Amino acid sequence: MEVLKVDSISKNFGGVQAVKDYSMIQNDNIITGIIGPNGAGKTTIFNLISGVQQLSSGKVFFNGNNITKNSSFERTRMGISRTFQNIRLFNNLNVIDNLKVAYGFKTEYNFWQQMINSGKVRRVEKEVHEFAMSYLTDFGLEKYKNYKPDSLAYGLRRRLEFARALIVNPKLVLLDEPAAGLNPQEIHDLIDLISRIQEEQKLSIILVEHHMELVMKICTRIHVLDFGQKIAEGKPEEIRKNEKVLQAYLGDEV
Amino acid sequence: MNMDFILQQILNGVSLGGVYALEAVGFGIIFNILKFSNFSHGAVLTICAYIGFFISTHIVSQMIPALVITAVLGGFIAVLLEKLVFRPIRIKKRPLTYFFVTSITVMMIVQKTFSALWGRYYFPYPEMMKSAVTSFGELVVSKIYLMMLAITAIVLLGLTIFLKKTKMGIAIRAASSDSWAPALMGVDTDFIISLTFFIAGILAGITGFFLGMTYTVTPFIGELMLKGIIAAIIGGMGSLGGGVIAGILLGITESIIVAKVGASVTPILIYLSIFVLLLVRPQGISGKLYAVKA
Numbered sequence: 344m345e346v347l348k349v350d351s352i353s354k355n356f357g358g359v360q361a362v363k364d365y366s367m368i369q370n371d372n373i374i375t376g377i378i379g380p381n382g383a384g385k386t387t388i389f390n391l392i393s394g395v396q397q398l399s400s401g402k403v404f405f406n407g408n409n410i411t412k413n414s415s416f417e418r419t420r421m422g423i424s425r426t427f428q429n430i431r432l433f434n435n436l437n438v439i440d441n442l443k444v445a446y447g448f449k450t451e452y453n454f455w456q457q458m459i460n461s462g463k464v465r466r467v468e469k470e471v472h473e474f475a476m477s478y479l480t481d482f483g484l485e486k487y488k489n490y491k492p493d494s495l496a497y498g499l500r501r502r503l504e505f506a507r508a509l510i511v512n513p514k515l516v517l518l519d520e521p522a523a524g525l526n527p528q529e530i531h532d533l534i535d536l537i538s539r540i541q542e543e544q545k546l547s548i549i550l551v552e553h554h555m556e557l558v559m560k561i562c563t564r565i566h567v568l569d570f571g572q573k574i575a576e577g578k579p580e581e582i583r584k585n586e587k588v589l590q591a592y593l594g595d596e597v
Numbered sequence: 598m599n600m601d602f603i604l605q606q607i608l609n610g611v612s613l614g615g616v617y618a619l620e621a622v623g624f625g626i627i628f629n630i631l632k633f634s635n636f637s638h639g640a641v642l643t644i645c646a647y648i649g650f651f652i653s654t655h656i657v658s659q660m661i662p663a664l665v666i667t668a669v670l671g672g673f674i675a676v677l678l679e680k681l682v683f684r685p686i687r688i689k690k691r692p693l694t695y696f697f698v699t700s701i702t703v704m705m706i707v708q709k710t711f712s713a714l715w716g717r718y719y720f721p722y723p724e725m726m727k728s729a730v731t732s733f734g735e736l737v738v739s740k741i742y743l744m745m746l747a748i749t750a751i752v753l754l755g756l757t758i759f760l761k762k763t764k765m766g767i768a769i770r771a772a773s774s775d776s777w778a779p780a781l782m783g784v785d786t787d788f789i790i791s792l793t794f795f796i797a798g799i800l801a802g803i804t805g806f807f808l809g810m811t812y813t814v815t816p817f818i819g820e821l822m823l824k825g826i827i828a829a830i831i832g833g834m835g836s837l838g839g840g841v842i843a844g845i846l847l848g849i850t851e852s853i854i855v856a857k858v859g860a861s862v863t864p865i866l867i868y869l870s871i872f873v874l875l876l877v878r879p880q881g882i883s884g885k886l887y888a889v890k891a
Contacts, residue, residue: 393781419783431778433771444771447764448783454792457763468762511783 344371345407346515346547347392347423352401354387354571361387363571364401369515374541374548376558378582379568380591385551386428388568389517392549393425394418406514420448422514426504426521428551432492438503439488442475445507475510482506482536498529502536509540518550522557534560559583567591601735606852612742614848615749616807620825621832621840622753623800629773629835630793631687633696634826637678639819640707641798645671645805646814647711650720658723660744664806671802672795678703679794684787704819711816720814745807752803753841756796760837769793773835824851827871833881843881 347369354362362384369375377385390396392403394415402411410418424445433441450471452464479485482502492500501521508516521537522530534557541548541561552558558565558579565582567575569591575582582588620638627635645667653663682703686695729740760766768789771779780786801822808821825840828847832839847867854863 395777395781414780415777416780416783416785419781425781427778431775433774433778435774436767436770440767440770443764443767444779444784445782447768450764452764454765457759457765464763468764471764507782 345369346371346405347549348404349388349392350402350404352388352391352403353399354384354391354396355399361571362391365568365571365573367566367573369547369549371514371547372541372545373563374537374550374561376562376565377549377551377568378553378555378558378565383568384571385568386519387571389425389519389549389551392418393423393517416448419511422511423517424508424511424513424515425517426501426508426519428519428523430492430500430504432500432504432507434491434493437489437491438484438495439472439475439479441492441503442478442507442510443471446471446475446510449511478506478510497524498526498532501525501529501533505536509544512544513546515547515549518548518552520551520553522552522554530554530557533557537561602856603853605736606856607849608736608738609742610849610852611845612746612749612848613811613852614845615746616804616811616844617824617828617847618753618841618844619749619800619804619807620822621828621844622756622837623797623804624822624825625829625832625834625837625840626769626793626800627797628829629837630769630776630790631683631693631696633693633700635696635700635797636822637675637682637700637703638797638801638825639822640704641671641675641678641801642805642808642822643707643711643816643819644674645802646809646818647715647720649802649806649809650722650814653723664748664803667806668799668802671800671805672798675794675798675801676791679791683794684790687790708816708819716816720809722810722814741810745811748803752800765789765792769796827867830871831874831881836881839881 345368347367349365349367351364351366352362353360353364365384365388367375377388379385387396391398394410394413394417398411402409404410405418405421405423410421413421433444436444450467452461452467456464476485476488479488482505484499484503484506487495487499492503495503501524505518505521518537522533525533537548538561540546550558550562562579565577565579566573567582567585567588574587574591575585577585620642624635624638627638648670649663649667652666653660657663657666682699683696686699730737731740731743732738760770768779768784769792771782771784772786772789777786779789804822804825805818808818812818824847825844828844829840831847832841832843851863851867854866858866
């Protein structure tokens with residue numbers, strides 16, 4: 344089933360064309376990788392899908408609905424969640440509150456109930472707390488629940504950000520360089536973690552990544568970007584042999 | 598200085614300082630999210646001082662209901678200001694200076710309007726709220742000061758629980774550390790900013806009511822928020838807890854200096870000491886330094 348359809352989107356920053364006529368169709372229950380040299384427009388594509396930046400042209404559909412005009416918080420509530428290339432955890436909140444921020448829109452009480460701190464609010468908040476704790480346990484973060492994220496080791500921060508993206512039970516997850524800054528052991532664990540979660544929740548994942556081993560191992564399809572344009576698309580083994588891809592990565596002399 | 602004198606001044610100072618603490622928090626909570634010094638807080642405070650006078654003289658003369666109505670109206674006035682004045686600047690992504698200058702302009706407009714309309718009159722709050730003292734041995738405390746202190750404590754405690762425990766409070770704190778990432782957690786940032794203004798407005802309403810009750814209502818009553826800003830700076834911008842502590846310390850210091858040196862010299866000493874403090878410890882009590890601010 345089709346989850347996301349990106350229909351020839353473009354993005355200009357002043358005179359620079361960061362993304363040009365990019366299209367993709369993403370089905371459920373698969374992992375797609377987007378690779379390309381630095382500055383190829385990969386993160387911009389994530390920003391356009393998640394609504395952080397406005398498109399210059401093109402359309403984005405999610406579950407068949409045109410979401411081009413929707414703001415980023417509405418898109419998140421529909422079921423698109425994401426992580427960030429340079430981790431964006433809330434460093435003034437402790438670990439468990441970072442999860443609670445993400446889960447906030449799922450809880451059903453309104454502003455006035457909250458102002459009078461009704462019994463319902465307290466009951467719901469207790470449930471949310473327990474749910475968030477179970478998530479932390481699942482990700483091996485339970486003993487850090489009262490820590491501030493910036494006091495955690497880098498790998499744990501990445502894991503926390505991943506947990507935060509997943510706690511809302513999204514349909515589509517965008518992972519922006521999940522392996523950046525991790526050591527080989529952590530990357531190995533990450534590969535296991537992504538594969539396990541993907542299988543358990545039948546998630547649809549798009550990831551941007553430079554770490555080729557990770558991409559080749561877990562992605563079903565790969566898109567290759569260069570100068571804002573898609574230069575190749577296919578299965579990992581096809582991409583490995585693609586002439587254009589080798590040229591983009593290694594230069595003209597190849 | 599004997600012990601009773603100091604205790605007496607500390608008692609006076611704590612309740613006065615509580616009002617500064619409320620101001621500092623109302624000012625700080627907006628600063629944390631939008632990173633500008635919101636002088637329009639003083640405008641809401643001024644309007645609420647008049648509203649509080651009107652309500653307590655014409656509608657209900659009991660303190661608590663009059664205060665609650667004033668505070669809620671203050672919240673709505675602040676939200677209205679946010680939607681009419683600050684949101685357009687935010688949507689256009691203007692520099693922080695725009696917010697800063699606009700907030701001073703709002704303050705001036707309110708001050709000048711009230712001066713032109715009612716500047717000639719005095720508006721004393723109903724007498725029944727003012728008199729009545731209690732004494733503990735040698736110490737004499739005005740009941741109204743004790744009441745103010747109790748209400749301040751309850752409000753600050755309630756706000757702390759709200760910010761720590763509830764989803765909207767957590768969202769406010771998240772938005773204070775990162776302006777656009779919360780939207781990607783499904784947080785409606787526009788709503789959260791309005792909510793923050795609502796809370797700040799409630800605090801301005803309470804402060805306006807208290808100041809109106811303690812002093813007389815004049816168009817310039819909003820200038821008293823400067824003490825709150827000073828407390829916020831001493832506390833360390835961005836730290837609400839620091840602002841509360843600094844507010845109370847400022848109140849106590851002020852009471853002692855007023856009693857020892859005199860009321861006219863006190864503001865000069867207080868303001869001078871701010872220069873010194875900013876030179877010696879620019880990060881304030883909490884010790885956080887903010888790079889971006891206006």
